[in-house]
Amino acid sequence: MTDFQSSQKRVQELHELLNRYNYEYHVLDKPSVPDAEYDQRLHELISLEEQFPELKTPDSPSQRVGGAILEGFSKVEHKTPMLSLGNAFNDQDLRDFDRRVRQNAGDEVQYVVELKIDGLAVSLRYENGVFVQGATRGDGSIGEDITENLRTIRSIPLRLRKSLSIEVRGEAFMPKKSFEKLNEKKIELEEEPFANPRNAAAGSLRQLDPKIAAKRNLDIFVYGIGDLGETGVERQSEGLDLLDELGFKTNLERKNCETIDEVIKILHTIQEQRNTLPYEIDGVVIKVDALSQQQQLGFTAKSPRWAIAYKFPAEEVMTKLLDIELNVGRTGVITPTAILEPVRVAGTTVQRASLHNEDLIREKDIRLGDYVIVKKAGDIIPEVVNVLADHRTGDEKEFAMPTECPECGSELVRIEGEVALRCINPMCPAQLREGLIHFVSRNAMNIDGLGERVIAQLFQEGLITDVADLYELSNDQLLALDRMGEKSTENLLNAILKSKENSLEKLLFGLGIRHVGSKAAKTLAQNFETMDRLMEAGREELLAINEIGDKMADAVVTYFEKPEVAQLIEELKSHGVNMNYKGPKLVAPEEIDSYFAGKTIVLTGKLEEMGRNEAKAEIEALGGKVTGSVSKSTDLLIAGEAAGSKLSKAQELSIEIWDEARMIEELKK
Structure with a gap:
């Protein structure tokens, strides 16, 4: 029996096994094997399919992890109408x-x-x-x-x-x-x-x-x-x-x-x-x-x-509003929360309900001591639906949002165009605490073992006040914390040490710069390559990057102008935290000898020989920009099998159109 034949037989066996395990776990709720066994068999199947791609079928259990990103959703006509009741x-x-x-x-x-x-x-x-x-x-x-x-x-x-x-x-x-x-x-x-x-x-x-x-x-x-x-x-x-x-x-x-x-x-x-x-x-x-x-x-x-x-009717209950508590988020937003007399709503005891912002409190005329109607939005999230004004005794007190931050006492501001009040003190304890939690999260510096509980303890003990302090933690300091043993302490210190090697975009996202998400952080890292270059960048230089808009440019410039930020970056440098971009570097279109350099390109339809993501990566590596929609600024449309509305629009706009074969030929030059 050839390798292919034996692999084909094994793939069929794995299909049967994994389908049975899956049915037992997800339909019958009676798993017959531990998760590790399922994962091991699935990994074996994926390895065989990678070795012999022709063995991968649409009904393979490996197809449940999610494929390539879609362009959009096509329409489907129901043979038998799906009527409402x-x-x-x-x-x-x-x-x-x-x-x-x-x-x-x-x-x-x-x-x-x-x-x-x-x-x-x-x-x-x-x-x-x-x-x-x-x-x-x-x-x-x-x-x-x-x-x-x-x-x-x-x-x-x-x-x-x-x-x-x-x-x-x-x-x-x-x-x-x-x-x-x-x-x-x-x-x-x-x-x-x-x-x-x-x-x-x-x-x-x-x-x-x-x-x-x-x-x-x-x-x-x-x-x-x-x-x-x-x-x-x-x-x-x-x-x-x-x-x-x-x-x-x-x-x-x-x-x-x-x-x-x-x-x-x-x-x-x-x-x-x-x-x-x-x-x-x-x-x-x-x-x-x-x-x-x-x-x-x-x-x-x-x-x-x-x-x-x-x-079923939505369950609504009456209870008393005892207080309004204010919480400060990572970006300084002040969120009011209703503190209620405990009451059962839709199966659970509710003591807190979000009030979202000051405008909602004013709109509903919510006062301390009011009797209110509470329900769970979608039977899940508690919310105050209404105030029972006819239950008032005269002892109720109007609530006014403070002018100072409840955590640090700094003056609160309302930025033009926003509903929320903000504390803009970068040293606000609540923001620092939330910022630390964000800094160590998976999409940022990914420091495993530093959850909210550990960070709260470290902060309370005065062991950390900013992210740089994380890199000064010692074995003895961590062992003194509740529920931190030798093994967990060792693992945490190793995770902190490992995070120093992260590429620049991870650090940028972790710093929590306003309007800069993980994707924007990578764009900034790719374009400037080092922290020092980014810190020196002016507004116009930032706006020259296609993906960077006015708000983000202003936020980046404002952030790096702060003296305390410059000091923080110097401290991180002194602890050996990497300040350079480690991914594939961008090359200026004029420096690339390629047809694609500097052009805006749209991919549509099914590509037979090359996956959509692979084609996009190769075109962008040659200086092209791949976008998802056709417009007057599009230079080229590459149309695969079953290309639809994008192809029609490109024809209407007289945009150059290639098939996959021509694209591959050009990529090989």
Whole structure:
């Protein structure tokens, strides 16, 4: 047996193994092997596919990590429309629905009650058992192709247990734990958190970079078959059983009911228990079970007559506002937080709720001592909905935002065009503490083991006041901290030592310069190459870089003009922290002997011989600039297979157009 044949056989074995492990873990919730075993087998599969690329197939378990960045989402026409459901808001609405059903389908009616998952409706299409396309609901008739993002959801089978051609419908969602972790990370990076898991799921599946979706830990429940075809299914409940057999993940909380009274009893039980579920639901869906009766009942213009959604009311509770606490973020923004008398809302005890900013407090006329109505936005994030002014006794006190920082006493300012108040004292303890947390984060200096707890201790003990102090920490100082043993201390000191070798862009991002994210930090590092050159750069020199705008240029100049920043950089230098860019250097277009030098180029369609990212990297290495949209400033469009609207626009603008073969020929010169 040749190496290829033995590898082919092993790849097939790994497909079967990994698909079984994946089904046991993500569908049955009964893993049969530890994560390390799964990872080892997956790594073996990826190695074989790299050695023999022809063995990599669309249904390979290796395809769940996210592929190349997409240009956009193409449109998908649903063969069977994805209609919305009519709503019921109380028991009487359900009884009216039952009466209409029986008038048109007879008294022998049975219902299936299913949980209404709060997520994003999607369709999944399989050909001969292989997943080939996934789309959003869109307007019900036409959705968007999000196949590559859906591949990253591990509970979606890439190959069915039977070789069927079938389209199924489901609800993609983000589990509560995944949502909480995602928002914690966003808050840590001072980004706007998602309001609820539904928005988080939708936002994740509409990312043009599938690798982002892969990191979001999404899940799915499949609830129906779009086109029954030759499945032989006669009832909704039978269809769900078939989906189970094919390897899909369905929601097992479904119930079969003989009467509408039974339906009502069950849905009230579900409403009481909803907060114990690991995912969000916003109601239940009631469907006539027999497909023949569904066909008999038919549809209105917008929804089926054989199904209805019972929507749970949002839970709102009354409590007392005891105080308003002010928090200072890394960039000095002052955020007010309501301190409440503890109250149960949607399954958890709430004592704090965000008030966002001073304008919201004024708009709602929120006063200390007020009785307020609180709910969880999306049943997750506590917010003050309203003030009960008629409960006031006269003892309530109007709240005024301070004029001085609650942490350092410096004067607060409101920058023109912004809602938030800011402390602009660079030595503010709260900002320093938050800045230290940012400095050691993964996308910055990546100092593993320096979490918020350790930094808070170091700060409290006076061992660190700025980022330079991290490089003076000793073994004895760390061992004296709570829960720091010899091994963890050794690992932390090694991580601090290793961070000194980081390329310049990591340091720039870690310094927390306003408006400078990780991408902008790399752009600055590439263009200036050393910290000293960047510190000397003026506003005009910064603006000469395409990616740098007015706000960022001003922020960079202002930051490096501060004497304390110059002192900090000198201290970091003295500790041996690298101040140079270590990545591939930029070369001025005029110094490059290449057709691409100085030109703006757009790639579109599928490139057969060279991946999109590889082509972009090679063109940029030769002085070209690759952008994502066609405009009058575009010099060249390279069109691969199935090029669409970008090709049409380039033709309209008389832009030069090449195919992939000509691009490769030019790259080889």
